[in-house]
Amino acid sequence: MTISYLPLEQWRKNWRVSGNRIVCRHCRTALEVTNAKRPFAHAQNCKCRDSTPEFPLQELQRIRDELDQSGLRRRAT
Numbered sequence: 001m002t003i004s005y006l007p008l009e010q011w012r013k014n015w016r017v018s019g020n021r022i023v024c025r026h027c028r029t030a031l032e033v034t035n036a037k038r039p040f041a042h043a044q045n046c047k048c049r050d051s052t053p054e055f056p057l058q059e060l061q062r063i064r065d066e067l068d069q070s071g072l073r074r075r076a077t
């Protein structure tokens, strides 16, 4: 079941997870999860360069923590 949670949906608008990589949906740059401590480097002309977090994986984890705390995830599963 897919959880509908706005911050998570917004995250998914800019990123997708492909195997062990996080991919920007706009410039298609990929970052290995193992390199997630490095800031994400978009393509020069990427339109979401300035509007997305430098560390998308940490952002995703933060959103998931919030979800856990809100109890939404438990209700949804």
Ligand SMILES: [Zn+2]
Binding pocket: 024, 025, 026, 027, 028, 029, 042, 043, 046, 047, 048, 049
């Ligand atoms: Zn990008």
